[in-house]
Amino acid sequence: MNWSKVKSIMIAFLILVNLSLLSYIVFEEISDNKRISKMTDTTVSLLATQDIKVDEKLVLDSAKKKTANSLYVDNVISDYKSFSNSIIGGEITSVNADKYKSENGEVTFKGDYFSAVSSEGNFLYREKITKSNALRISEKYLDELGFDTKNSEKNITEENNIIKVSFNKEIDNLPVFKTGVTLQMNESGIISFYGSWYNISEQNSSIAELKSISGVLVEYMNKKSGASIISDIRLGYLVPEFGTFHESVLLTPVWKITDDNNDTVYIDARENN
Amino acid sequence: MNKERIKNLLLVFLIAMNFILGSRILFERKLWPSGYNFFSNISNWEITSIYQNIKSFFDNDTIYKSRFLSPEKIVINTGDQTTRLSLDPADAEFNPILEEAYIVLQKALSDNTIPTNQISRGEFYSALNSSSVYLEYPAEYSADLFARLIGTNYEAMTKILNTFSDVAISYSPKTCVYFADIENDIFYKINVNKSSEELVMRLGECIESRQGNHPIINYSYDLKFDQPFGAQKTTLNPLIQVYSSAEEYPTIISKNPVLDKNILDNILKIFEMNPNTMSRYTQAGGTTVFVENNATLKIDKNGYLEYEKTASSPEVLDEYSMLTTVASIADGVNRTIKNENAMSISKTYSLQDGTIALDYIAGGLRVNLNSEKLSHAVEAKFENGQLKSYRQLIRSYETTANKTKPFEFLEALDIAISEYSKSMNEININKMYIGYNDDAELGEKNAEWIVNVDNVIIGE
Numbered sequence: 001m002n003w004s005k006v007k008s009i010m011i012a013f014l015i016l017v018n019l020s021l022l023s024y025i026v027f028e029e030i031s032d033n034k035r036i037s038k039m040t041d042t043t044v045s046l047l048a049t050q051d052i053k054v055d056e057k058l059v060l061d062s063a064k065k066k067t068a069n070s071l072y073v074d075n076v077i078s079d080y081k082s083f084s085n086s087i088i089g090g091e092i093t094s095v096n097a098d099k100y101k102s103e104n105g106e107v108t109f110k111g112d113y114f115s116a117v118s119s120e121g122n123f124l125y126r127e128k129i130t131k132s133n134a135l136r137i138s139e140k141y142l143d144e145l146g147f148d149t150k151n152s153e154k155n156i157t158e159e160n161n162i163i164k165v166s167f168n169k170e171i172d173n174l175p176v177f178k179t180g181v182t183l184q185m186n187e188s189g190i191i192s193f194y195g196s197w198y199n200i201s202e203q204n205s206s207i208a209e210l211k212s213i214s215g216v217l218v219e220y221m222n223k224k225s226g227a228s229i230i231s232d233i234r235l236g237y238l239v240p241e242f243g244t245f246h247e248s249v250l251l252t253p254v255w256k257i258t259d260d261n262n263d264t265v266y267i268d269a270r271e272n273n
Numbered sequence: 274m275n276k277e278r279i280k281n282l283l284l285v286f287l288i289a290m291n292f293i294l295g296s297r298i299l300f301e302r303k304l305w306p307s308g309y310n311f312f313s314n315i316s317n318w319e320i321t322s323i324y325q326n327i328k329s330f331f332d333n334d335t336i337y338k339s340r341f342l343s344p345e346k347i348v349i350n351t352g353d354q355t356t357r358l359s360l361d362p363a364d365a366e367f368n369p370i371l372e373e374a375y376i377v378l379q380k381a382l383s384d385n386t387i388p389t390n391q392i393s394r395g396e397f398y399s400a401l402n403s404s405s406v407y408l409e410y411p412a413e414y415s416a417d418l419f420a421r422l423i424g425t426n427y428e429a430m431t432k433i434l435n436t437f438s439d440v441a442i443s444y445s446p447k448t449c450v451y452f453a454d455i456e457n458d459i460f461y462k463i464n465v466n467k468s469s470e471e472l473v474m475r476l477g478e479c480i481e482s483r484q485g486n487h488p489i490i491n492y493s494y495d496l497k498f499d500q501p502f503g504a505q506k507t508t509l510n511p512l513i514q515v516y517s518s519a520e521e522y523p524t525i526i527s528k529n530p531v532l533d534k535n536i537l538d539n540i541l542k543i544f545e546m547n548p549n550t551m552s553r554y555t556q557a558g559g560t561t562v563f564v565e566n567n568a569t570l571k572i573d574k575n576g577y578l579e580y581e582k583t584a585s586s587p588e589v590l591d592e593y594s595m596l597t598t599v600a601s602i603a604d605g606v607n608r609t610i611k612n613e614n615a616m617s618i619s620k621t622y623s624l625q626d627g628t629i630a631l632d633y634i635a636g637g638l639r640v641n642l643n644s645e646k647l648s649h650a651v652e653a654k655f656e657n658g659q660l661k662s663y664r665q666l667i668r669s670y671e672t673t674a675n676k677t678k679p680f681e682f683l684e685a686l687d688i689a690i691s692e693y694s695k696s697m698n699e700i701n702i703n704k705m706y707i708g709y710n711d712d713a714e715l716g717e718k719n720a721e722w723i724v725n726v727d728n729v730i731i732g733e
Binding site for chain 2: 004007008011014015018021022025079204208240241244245246247248249252268270
């Protein structure tokens, strides 16, 4: 058998097949983009009938997102008393079910949210702090407390000799809305520390198919009354039932839609099965 | 590099590209038009629906699985208390006798031309003292509900009888069915036109096989225990059976089944909650919470399940449908956790509290739950004909090879009287039976006497 000839035929055949597959993929991409563009126009027009204005580019960018992970996260707070002890130390006493104090400071809780303040003359963490080392010291302090801040958006400001370092939680490059911690410090140490935080759990995650952005905006339209201009559409995660304590929680993707009055609506991004 | 080598490399590259592009199309683009799902369409094929019909036929023993039409005891009366027998669901003869008894009941309740005669208490007692079989139910049924559960539509009875929990069938000389509402002193008798040969045969076989191997049984009315006696003025429900000696019963072990993610997802589906679209989180203490727009389901580590529905639906359920709804949910949960224990109805629906309750059966005996959160294994509450809440303590019970013997009846009665007399001037015992007391703690439970008192009168 002339294998060389067979190979040549197979190569020619495979080139044809691959070209067909590639053409199909490219054609589908182009069709998709056209479809998304048309859908965007329709959506924007529909919103306009309800006096809601939105930039087409915002909608187009959002339409590209098809899937996102749903995943479990664990609260850094396992119980209020031991968490308080890890921050303020000393002789911990309970003021009420949501507040603990010691000679070093006090910690107040509301659901997953905590706020720790040092007593006068004491510091939650004592070290010489400047704006240049504030981030490093904050990361070290949080790491010691068990906060995983590797994937988070960081922000440092200074005003009236108070340095503020904020960490906003991100997962898969998506923000976890209303979740973050802020440390306030002066040159002698950390004065206060507040927020909420979760670490990614070992439990399995799953991939969620996302609703079309048109569907999301229609839901938004049904929830909103009056004229508005949508200033931001962002995909992220949101811990449900704010104000309730969660030992662990399944984070599912949501769309955060903000208007020019800074009113925000969160809409479940998952496709209904 | 020679030509052949280049060809080989090119071939390998093209084959790899083929797989890559093909996979991308298969998994991202799909080979079918949008909206068409090959796999969901299989479920619409006729052959699939035939299969599902066959499967549901064999699965459709929901009613018997929950045993809410099953008495908790069958007493075979022979006219002589020395040969009177008592059977519980663990006994092999229980189900065959029950099946024949239901055939007789269906005959009695399916013919609206057969008159129902009100009779005296004395006549009812006479039936129990002659050749008959007594079915003791754990809960009161309305006549309408009982008729529907039996599968008949006996209007005559539903018009005259409110509720009852005791049924007797006498088979000699004639077949008659008796319904007793002991509390209100109302008794009815229906003469069945046809004979009950099969039932008589089953009863005869049972009596023969158990000759001499059982305690003597009297009803409390036989011994005048239904009249006040003793310093504490104690009365017993006249139909409570008094045993001359105690028997052995197996020890059971209560277990809290492991609820992994798959089991939790399946439990969600029983409540028609979509595991893919709800919120879920864990509270302090390990309670898992599932939240949908119109319902919340919580399951804690101790096996306590609580479902609450906030939204209304247009469908309004009648008493029968409420019961089948609760039984269906309970069956679903027990099937999901692979629990073989049946459940028995402990309370049918009433307007006063809108609650239906079920309890587990283990080793043929009722498990009497006495926990902080629940007094029955399942408590379902209805408002305006709609399910508002469903709570269950999820447990499985296994019988062991160990056996224990509870106190003898009279000794147990003495103990109960002396306990209750600390807080009561008059003691009315409406139920006294052998069962298992479960305080929701896991571990071994021995059979004990369970005493239910009708009312509480605080002593001086």
